[in-house]
Amino acid sequence: MQIGDVLKRVMQLVRTHHVRIESNFTNLVMGIVVLEGLGRQLDPNLDIFQTALPILRHAHSDYREQARTYVPRLPNVVFQRRC
DSSP states (O other), X not given: OOHHHHHHHHHXXXXXXXXXXXXXXXXXXXXXXXXXXXXXXXXXXXXXXXXXXXXXXXXXXXXXXXXXXHGGGSOHHHHSOOO
8 A cells, every 4th residue: 555645545535625634734734745755766565565564563552551640630620520
């Protein structure tokens, strides 16, 4: 799977359906597309998604651990149901 092609299709759908997205997301998508293109010039068999998957999994687990440390510190009011 070429993640750049998937992201290009997402951006086409965004334009077609006039969906507003944050500029940071657009910059991220364009950066990934450029990186994948450059990587494929260096190695035509490059699968950037497979290459990045272990890094993304590690980052996700770090994020979950950080969230676990902050959630107990929130006041109980946050978790109370409003009527």
